[in-house]
Amino acid sequence: MKVPPHVGNFSASDTIFAPATPEGVSAVAVMRLSGPAAFDITEKIFKPKGSRPLKSGTFPKVIYGEIRDGEEVLDEALVLAFRGPRSYTGEDVVEFQCHGSPYVMRRLGQILLEKGARTAEPGEFTRRAFFHGRLSLDQAEAVMDLIAAETQAQQRMAMYQMRGGYAAQLRSLRQELVDLMALVELELDFSEEDVEFASRSKLERLLEDLMALAEKLRRSFASGQALRQGVPVAIVGAPNAGKSTLLNALLQDDRALVSDVAGTTRDTVTDHLYIGGVKFQLVDTAGLRDTSDHIEAMGIERSFKALEQARIILWVFAPDALLSADLSEKIRKTAAVTQATVLRVWNKSDVTPPPDSNHFLAVSARLGKGVDGVREALIQAVGVATSALAETLANQRHYEALGLALEAAARAQNALKENWSGELLAFELREVARHVGAITGEVVTDEVLGAIFSRFCIGK
Amino acid sequence: MKVPPHVGNFSASDTIFAPATPEGVSAVAVMRLSGPAAFDITEKIFKPKGSRPLKSGTFPKVIYGEIRDGEEVLDEALVLAFRGPRSYTGEDVVEFQCHGSPYVMRRLGQILLEKGARTAEPGEFTRRAFFHGRLSLDQAEAVMDLIAAETQAQQRMAMYQMRGGYAAQLRSLRQELVDLMALVELELDFSEEDVEFASRSKLERLLEDLMALAEKLRRSFASGQALRQGVPVAIVGAPNAGKSTLLNALLQDDRALVSDVAGTTRDTVTDHLYIGGVKFQLVDTAGLRDTSDHIEAMGIERSFKALEQARIILWVFAPDALLSADLSEKIRKTAAVTQATVLRVWNKSDVTPPPDSNHFLAVSARLGKGVDGVREALIQAVGVATSALAETLANQRHYEALGLALEAAARAQNALKENWSGELLAFELREVARHVGAITGEVVTDEVLGAIFSRFCIGK
Numbered sequence: 001m002k003v004p005p006h007v008g009n010f011s012a013s014d015t016i017f018a019p020a021t022p023e024g025v026s027a028v029a030v031m032r033l034s035g036p037a038a039f040d041i042t043e044k045i046f047k048p049k050g051s052r053p054l055k056s057g058t059f060p061k062v063i064y065g066e067i068r069d070g071e072e073v074l075d076e077a078l079v080l081a082f083r084g085p086r087s088y089t090g091e092d093v094v095e096f097q098c099h100g101s102p103y104v105m106r107r108l109g110q111i112l113l114e115k116g117a118r119t120a121e122p123g124e125f126t127r128r129a130f131f132h133g134r135l136s137l138d139q140a141e142a143v144m145d146l147i148a149a150e151t152q153a154q155q156r157m158a159m160y161q162m163r164g165g166y167a168a169q170l171r172s173l174r175q176e177l178v179d180l181m182a183l184v185e186l187e188l189d190f191s192e193e194d195v196e197f198a199s200r201s202k203l204e205r206l207l208e209d210l211m212a213l214a215e216k217l218r219r220s221f222a223s224g225q226a227l228r229q230g231v232p233v234a235i236v237g238a239p240n241a242g243k244s245t246l247l248n249a250l251l252q253d254d255r256a257l258v259s260d261v262a263g264t265t266r267d268t269v270t271d272h273l274y275i276g277g278v279k280f281q282l283v284d285t286a287g288l289r290d291t292s293d294h295i296e297a298m299g300i301e302r303s304f305k306a307l308e309q310a311r312i313i314l315w316v317f318a319p320d321a322l323l324s325a326d327l328s329e330k331i332r333k334t335a336a337v338t339q340a341t342v343l344r345v346w347n348k349s350d351v352t353p354p355p356d357s358n359h360f361l362a363v364s365a366r367l368g369k370g371v372d373g374v375r376e377a378l379i380q381a382v383g384v385a386t387s388a389l390a391e392t393l394a395n396q397r398h399y400e401a402l403g404l405a406l407e408a409a410a411r412a413q414n415a416l417k418e419n420w421s422g423e424l425l426a427f428e429l430r431e432v433a434r435h436v437g438a439i440t441g442e443v444v445t446d447e448v449l450g451a452i453f454s455r456f457c458i459g460k
Numbered sequence: 461m462k463v464p465p466h467v468g469n470f471s472a473s474d475t476i477f478a479p480a481t482p483e484g485v486s487a488v489a490v491m492r493l494s495g496p497a498a499f500d501i502t503e504k505i506f507k508p509k510g511s512r513p514l515k516s517g518t519f520p521k522v523i524y525g526e527i528r529d530g531e532e533v534l535d536e537a538l539v540l541a542f543r544g545p546r547s548y549t550g551e552d553v554v555e556f557q558c559h560g561s562p563y564v565m566r567r568l569g570q571i572l573l574e575k576g577a578r579t580a581e582p583g584e585f586t587r588r589a590f591f592h593g594r595l596s597l598d599q600a601e602a603v604m605d606l607i608a609a610e611t612q613a614q615q616r617m618a619m620y621q622m623r624g625g626y627a628a629q630l631r632s633l634r635q636e637l638v639d640l641m642a643l644v645e646l647e648l649d650f651s652e653e654d655v656e657f658a659s660r661s662k663l664e665r666l667l668e669d670l671m672a673l674a675e676k677l678r679r680s681f682a683s684g685q686a687l688r689q690g691v692p693v694a695i696v697g698a699p700n701a702g703k704s705t706l707l708n709a710l711l712q713d714d715r716a717l718v719s720d721v722a723g724t725t726r727d728t729v730t731d732h733l734y735i736g737g738v739k740f741q742l743v744d745t746a747g748l749r750d751t752s753d754h755i756e757a758m759g760i761e762r763s764f765k766a767l768e769q770a771r772i773i774l775w776v777f778a779p780d781a782l783l784s785a786d787l788s789e790k791i792r793k794t795a796a797v798t799q800a801t802v803l804r805v806w807n808k809s810d811v812t813p814p815p816d817s818n819h820f821l822a823v824s825a826r827l828g829k830g831v832d833g834v835r836e837a838l839i840q841a842v843g844v845a846t847s848a849l850a851e852t853l854a855n856q857r858h859y860e861a862l863g864l865a866l867e868a869a870a871r872a873q874n875a876l877k878e879n880w881s882g883e884l885l886a887f888e889l890r891e892v893a894r895h896v897g898a899i900t901g902e903v904v905t906d907e908v909l910g911a912i913f914s915r916f917c918i919g920k
Binding site (some may be wrong): 025 | 918
């Protein structure tokens with residue numbers, strides 16, 4: 001990958017450092033140093049114990065030795081030396097693996113400052129990696145997602161994206177588009193001769209392929225976002241259906257207040273549940289009924305809000321706690337609008353079995369019976385998304401860029417159909433290429449880069 | 461160093477692992493694996509990206525590649541490979557430098573378990589290093605002290621000890637003793653012939669040298685402990701002398717409640733102050749006076765307790781707040797007993813200068829004047845200790861072992877003087893050697909080892 005010309009005012013002439021491990025008393029702490037003076041600075045403060053030279057020989061290498069603080073030994077440490085461009089940042093990189101002492105790390109930072117390095121900004125190492133073409137922008141974003149991963153689903157999505165993911169497909173389609181666009185632009189020089197270098201049918205097919213991919217990715221966004229942030233699940237039903245008991249049974253915990261009194265849950269209670277590597281955000285809601293109690297009515301209003309935001313609705317029925325036709329209709333309508341999956345749970349089945357076992361998951365939340373079935377149903381409800389994670393879009397920025405690319409592509413299609421001037425067609429094609437290129441960072445503004453990398457942690 | 465025979469029931473046949481960095485979202489996280497199967501396990505789960513082989517070639521080495529979770533890629537990581545005995549533990553060691561994702565580390569731990577490694581106990585890596593003769597016991601303890609270091613003084617003491625420190629002297633004297641002891645024991649075989657293989661004068665001199673060193677080290681213990689834990693400083697004086705104002709001025713903070721009302725401070729207020737790499741524990745105390753107020757009297761009792769525990773006494777005078785002769789005498793007597801350094805501070809010197817500027821540090825705590833002078837005086841008061849840190853004893857266990865060694869050495873001296881039987885002399889010499897050997901770990905019980913290493917952090 002070549003250096004994007006738009007990031008030319010980024011300076012990599014400084015040598016930067018930052019701790020790469022969390023602060024704390026621990027076995028090991030790593031300080032990372034990157035830039036043109038990384039090796040020179042290391043030579044000033046590090047005395048190898050063996051005969052392995054720092055600057056010559058095979059890279060990467062490990063050297064054991066002493067970090068010197070003037071005449072004194074600050075620590076005995078390992079040095080990992082990487083010669084650019086074969087390093088994380090693409091520059092010369094030295095990593096000091098010290099004893100995990102906060103004091104040693106603090107002092108080492110001071111010494112590096114004294115020797116002319118400066119502290120790195122958040123994400124600056126990865127920004128340099130991008131600048132030197134070691135990573136594309138979507139890969140850099142995936143690094144951040146991987147670090148923040150809490151579940152297998154999140155780790156998988158991040159790893160696919162880090163290793164190319166859908167960006168590879170987008171990049172190749174974009175390249176074809178750029179090639180054809182060049183021919184369209186060439187035609188402009190011959191505008192009086194009515195030549196056609198770029199095959200219009202090829203261009204049409206290409207735009208169709210690109211739009212199909214963009215639409216598919218945008219459709220997967222909701223699941224991708226849900227997997228990244230936790231799939232929102234609303235537990236709804238009539239008062240006293242046993243929603244809170246079910247929540248507790250799922251969590252195997254006494255998270256929500258439970259009693260025999262209908263309407264015990266007034267505020268919504270939220271907790272996380274991990275099943276099969278997927279994170280769920282369970283929201284227990286106030287029981288739905290027509291009520292004149294002002295506070296209860298406010299709780300019910302919140303229940304409907306949770307319902308609207310849910311990707312999965314756990315609708316809890318119980319023989320002695322069924323909803324009015326009106327409220328049932330309201331749940332069905334909401335699910336139809338939001339396209340949420342509805343799982344019907346028949347609670348208290350130890351007392352009265354469900355009227356139709358195909359239609360209901362039979363559960364006794366109190367006895368913990370059937371709860372595993374609910375867990376399985378939950379994971380199946382997101383199954384489609386997890387099976388094709390490579391093509392799942394979870395990044396808001398990519399989602400927006402694809403939206404703009406789709407609009408421009410539709411205008412380009414129209415230009416082709418209506419046989420508009422080459423100038424107008426070329427303009428729209430450039431717009432498509434620009435928005436697709438923003439995802440991988442082939443076309444990107446400093447402002448966007450700043451926004452992305454400032455969310456990184458220090459040392460990455 | 462040879463393997464101490466006393467730790468023979470320690471088993472190093474398992475391969476162990478643990479995270480070596482604190483948990484948290486960060487740039488880098490390190491998982492450490494050590495033991496006979498470290499390389500085999502790594503080959504099962506790690507696929508190098510280049511052609512660098514894991515098991516052959518020069519060590520230590522760095523390899524970039526993929527950590528595999530079955531068919532899937534868990535992470536792209538660096539592997540540091542050390543071939544025993546040239547590693548931290550003396551065994552084959554592999555360090556996985558992963559992305560700093562708690563999920564990745566958790567999953568990597570599960571994979572290592574599946575492949576036959578087990579989680580390491582606290583300090584088990586260092587315990588193995590000791591077992592394989594890579595570290596002596598006092599050095600292992602220094603590793604722990606270094607990791608916990610908060611100040612330059614603590615780091616220096618730990619580093620000196622890690623690099624030999626006083627243990628080297630003790631070890632060499634002990635070796636001489638052991639050699640002479642062998643000759644004394646040889647004499648026992650010829651007990652009827654009245655031979656003397658071991659020079660008695662040599663033995664006497666050796667015992668004297670050993671005792672002199674042990675006594676010097678034991679004398680330095682109080683400073684060593686103070687430097688390790690923070691030098692206790694008591695701020696004392698009459699009510700309204702401005703003790704709390706001085707504390708706040710030293711801390712550059714509003715830590716203690718200050719008012720014009722004499723007796724505002726009732727409980728003792730403690731805070732830490734770092735000057736020139738030394739940690740001080742400042743204790744602000746209730747003003748001293750004869751009082752009938754029950755609560756104030758209790759506060760004054762605590763003031764005297766703080767006074768007794770102080771290594772430095774900051775005695776605050778003010779023209780309008782002087783102590784009675786009785787109370788002044790009490791402070792002087794306490795200082796004489798505890799050998800604490802007394803620094804006399806004349807506060808409110810902007811109003812009334814001190815009667816004798818050689819005797820008092822002139823300060824206006826309220827205006828912040830002269831406070832730097834107090835800081836300098838504090839650091840000078842511990843100066844003797846910091847200049848000879850190598851010979852400063854800060855370890856309670858070593859202090860006790862030297863005490864026992866001294867007692868046995870005195871008995872051995874007596875045996876020599878009184879010309880006791882060879883058996884009795886040899887017995888006492890063995891006692892001396894045993895207690896000195898406990899410091900470096902040449903003679904040590906499993907119980908002691910367990911107690912030491914259980915205080916380590918996981919992964920070290």
